[in-house]
Amino acid sequence: MATSIRADNDTWSAKLGETGGPDTRTVVFFCTSNNQRPYRVVEVPRSDFAEQGDLDRLDDDELRDLFAATVSMGAPRSY
Numbered sequence: 001m002a003t004s005i006r007a008d009n010d011t012w013s014a015k016l017g018e019t020g021g022p023d024t025r026t027v028v029f030f031c032t033s034n035n036q037r038p039y040r041v042v043e044v045p046r047s048d049f050a051e052q053g054d055l056d057r058l059d060d061d062e063l064r065d066l067f068a069a070t071v072s073m074g075a076p077r078s079y
Contacts, residue, residue, distance in 0.1 A: 003056055005063045010034050014063060016052045025049050027066055040070035
């Protein structure tokens with residue numbers, strides 16, 4: 001399935017992180033086509049993403065949905 005996607009005119013690779021709340025983990029997207037882009041982070045349920053293989057099994061659309069929910073460098077969104 002998908003391990004990288006095209007989004008925001010760049011290519012992004014997703015890796016499962018270890019941090020998060022007691023019931024969450026992070027997914028970190030790294031830009032592989034432009035080293036000037038900051039990484040992007042989203043929290044996901046630990047029950048759905050126990051290991052990297054769970055993330056690797058997502059298709060392109062599911063991975064894009066996760067990417068759409070990310071924040072730059074894990075910073076809170078500004079309102």
